Amino acid sequence: MRASFLLLIAFLMPLVPAAKAQTVPGKTFDIYVIDVEGGNAVLYVSPTGESLQMDIPSGGTTTRDVDRVMDAIKDAHLTKLDHLLITHWHGDHFKGMSELASRISIGEYIDHGPDVQGQADTHKFVMGDYAALYGKAKHTVVKPGDKLPIGGLDWRIATSAGNVIKTPLPGGGIPNPDCANFVPKDKDDDGGIENAMSVGSVITYGKFRMAHFGDLTWNTEYKLMCPTNPVGHVDLWIVSNHGLPISDSEVMVHGLRPRVAILNDGTRKGGGPELMKALFTTPGFENLWELHFSLLTGQEYSVPGVFIANDYDTPMTAMPIAPMPPPADLYVPREPRSGPPPAHNGKAYWIKISAKADGSFTVSNPRNNFSRTYLPRADR
Numbered sequence: 244m245r246a247s248f249l250l251l252i253a254f255l256m257p258l259v260p261a262a263k264a265q266t267v268p269g270k271t272f273d274i275y276v277i278d279v280e281g282g283n284a285v286l287y288v289s290p291t292g293e294s295l296q297m298d299i300p301s302g303g304t305t306t307r308d309v310d311r312v313m314d315a316i317k318d319a320h321l322t323k324l325d326h327l328l329i330t331h332w333h334g335d336h337f338k339g340m341s342e343l344a345s346r347i348s349i350g351e352y353i354d355h356g357p358d359v360q361g362q363a364d365t366h367k368f369v370m371g372d373y374a375a376l377y378g379k380a381k382h383t384v385v386k387p388g389d390k391l392p393i394g395g396l397d398w399r400i401a402t403s404a405g406n407v408i409k410t411p412l413p414g415g416g417i418p419n420p421d422c423a424n425f426v427p428k429d430k431d432d433d434g435g436i437e438n439a440m441s442v443g444s445v446i447t448y449g450k451f452r453m454a455h456f457g458d459l460t461w462n463t464e465y466k467l468m469c470p471t472n473p474v475g476h477v478d479l480w481i482v483s484n485h486g487l488p489i490s491d492s493e494v495m496v497h498g499l500r501p502r503v504a505i506l507n508d509g510t511r512k513g514g515g516p517e518l519m520k521a522l523f524t525t526p527g528f529e530n531l532w533e534l535h536f537s538l539l540t541g542q543e544y545s546v547p548g549v550f551i552a553n554d555y556d557t558p559m560t561a562m563p564i565a566p567m568p569p570p571a572d573l574y575v576p577r578e579p580r581s582g583p584p585p586a587h588n589g590k591a592y593w594i595k596i597s598a599k600a601d602g603s604f605t606v607s608n609p610r611n612n613f614s615r616t617y618l619p620r621a622d623r
Contacts, residue, residue: 270290270291270395270599270600271290271597271598271599272287272288272289272290272395272396272448272451272597272598272599273287273288273319273595273596273597273598274286274287274288274453274479274595274596274597274598275288275315275318275319275593275594275595276481276505276507276534276593276594276595276596277311277312277315277591277593278311278507278534278535278552278553278587278591278592278593279300279302279308279311279312279335279507280302280308280509280510280512280535280587281335281485281507281508281509281510281512281513281535282298282300282308282335282336282507283297283298283300283330283335283336283457283458283485283507284296284297284298284299284300284308284311284312284507285297285298285455285481285507286312286315286316286319287393287446288319288321289393289394289395289396289448290394290395290396290448290600291394291395292394293325293326293393293394293395293396294316294319294321294323294324294325294326295324295325295326295327295328295391295393296312296316296324296326296327296328296343296349297328297330297444297455298328298329298330298336298337298457299312299327299329299336299337299338299339299340299343300334300335300336300337300338300339301334301338301339301342302339302588305588306339306342307588308339309339309342309343309346311591311593312339312343313343313346313347315593316347321347322347322348323347323348323349323350324343324347324348324349324350325350325351325393326349326350326351326352326353326391326393327340327343327349327351327352327353328353328354328442328444329352329353329354329442330355330441330442330443330457330458331355331437331438331440331441331442331457331458332354332358332359332360332365332369332437332440333360333365333435333437333438333458334365336457336458337368338368340372340373340376341372341376344376349376349380350380350381351380351381351382351383352373352376352377352380352381352382352383353382353383353384353385353391353442354383354384354385354442355384355385355403355404355440355441355442356384356403356404357369357370358437359404359436359437359440360435360436360437385400385403385442386400386403386404386406387400387401387402387403387406387407387408387409388400388408388409388410389403391444395448396446396447396448397413397446397447397448398444398445398446398447399412399444399445399446399447400442400443400444401443401444401445401454401456401467401473401474402441402442402443402456402459402463402467403440403441403442403443404440405439405440405463407463407466407467407473408467408473409473410473411471411473411474411475412445412473412474412475413447413475414452414474414475414476415471415472415473415474415475416471416472416473416475417471417472417475418470418471418472419468419469419470419471419472419494419497419498421492421493421494421497421498422465422468422469422470422494424493425465425469425492425493425494427461427462427465428460428461428462428489431460431461431462431463431489437458438457438458438459438460438484438489438490439459439460439462439463441456441457441458441459441483442457443455443456443457443459443467444456445474445477448598448599448600449599449600449601449602450600450601450602450619450620451478451479451598451599451600451602451603451604452475452476452477452478452479453477453478453479453480453481453598454474454477454479454480454481454499454501455480455481456483456495457483457484458483458484458485458490459483459484459490459495460484460489460490461489461490461491461492464483464490464491464492464494464495465492465494467495468494468495468498469494472498472499474498474499476499476500476501477499477500477501478501478502478503478598478602478604478617478620479501479502479503479504479505479596479598479604480496480499480501480503480504480505481504481505481507482504482505482506482507482513482518483495484513485506485507485508485509485512485513485514486506486508486513486514486515486518486537487512487513487515488515488517488518491517491518491521492521493521493524496518496521496522496525497521497524497525497526500525500526500527500528501525501528502527502528502529502530502617502620503529503530503531503532503604503606503617504522504528504530504531504532505531505532505533505534505594505596505606506518506531506532506533506534506537507534508533508534508535508537509534509535509537509584510535510536510537510538510555510584510585510587511537511538511539511567511569511584511585512537512539512584513537513539514533514535514537514539514540514544515537515539515540515544515566515569516539516540516543516544516566519531519540519544520544529617530546530550530606530615531546531550532546532550532551532552532594532606532608533545533546533550533551533552534551534552534553534593534594535551535552535553535587536548536551536554536562538563538566538567538584538585539566539567539569540566541562541563541564541565541566541567542562542563542564543564543565543566544566548611549608549611549613550608550613551608551610552592552593552594552608552609552610553587553591553592553610554587554610555585555586555587556585556586556587556588556589557585557586559585592608592609592610593609594606594607594608595607595609601619602618602619602620603616603617603618603619604616604617605617
């Protein structure tokens with residue numbers, strides 16, 4: 244009996260180091276914020292190598308956006324995607340899904356449930372093509388308070404289908420003084436009511452915390468963050484709704500108190516003065532990184548070029564000082580456009596974040612090889 248026990252121990256001993264190697268200090272949590280011209284596409288790779296792609300748009304009739312996502316997947320040395328999370332059913336967040344699924348295996352599809360906006364083509368896709376895709380894999384409809392079982396990460400769902408968490412997350416439940424000055428929008432669905440349905444995530448790796456709320460809208464931000472803030476403070480925030488003024492209220496921005504923000508804007512979509520004022524008045528805020536220089540900010544509210552990942556195919560000869568007025572149809576798509584935005588269909592660069600369990604993280608801009616490392620917060 245004793246000989247059998249010792250034989251079992253000898254067999255198991257080699258397995259112990261392999262299990263520990265999955266969570267050894269120094270492994271990074273890697274995040275690729277991919278340029279899709281004002282849509283959303285973010286690749287998350289956990290310290291154990293598990294992957295989640297958040298949103299996958301399509302560049303109109305081309306495969307441009309899927310090509311760019313596949314470039315990031317290749318850079319991360321992935322041969323499959325463990326999860327695909329769709330924050331909400333708007334085309335700039337999901338229309339490249341079938342193309343992506345034709346190129347790489349996807350293990351699980353995650354969403355907030357059926358679309359609620361009622362557009363015929365979207366409804367047809369969700370009930371038909373999408374159902375066929377997840378029918379060959381796993382399908383999960385998430386609700387606030389759920390935890391995604393992703394190796395090495397504490398991934399919590401804070402918002403989904405218009406609902407918000409009621410129980411504070413670790414580090415949350417703190418007063419939010421900006422709630423007293425909040426002014427609601429008369430119309431909270433200028434981009435369509437699907438925005439307010441967005442799946443919002445709060446992700447923790449050791450002492451590093453970040454948040455990404457999709458296209459969550461102004462009034463729904465108040466619903467989440469007031470009267471007390473259940474999320475707490477974060478190190479990194481991926482700006483909601485591309486930085487459009489129907490999102491990113493001070494109750495959200497000041498409540499989160501991010502040290503660093505990443506803006507997935509387009510050349511003429513998002514990043515206006517309203518967002519910049521909210522960010523630059525946030526206590527402890529250090530840097531904003533942008534996928535594009537936004538004409539809506541001009542030089543007045545922009546950041547130095549080292550923090551901007553992409554240029555135009557035909558660069559401007561002069562950079563405007565004053566912010567450009569938003570196009571007439573920026574929030575009402577049925578109105579005619581005031582001319583096309585500057586084109587950017589050539590080489591595209593992502594912004595990459597590599598976070599460590601001690602709370603430090605590095606943000607890199609591969610266009611110019613500029614990077615900055617942020618040390619752990621003193622209060623962690």
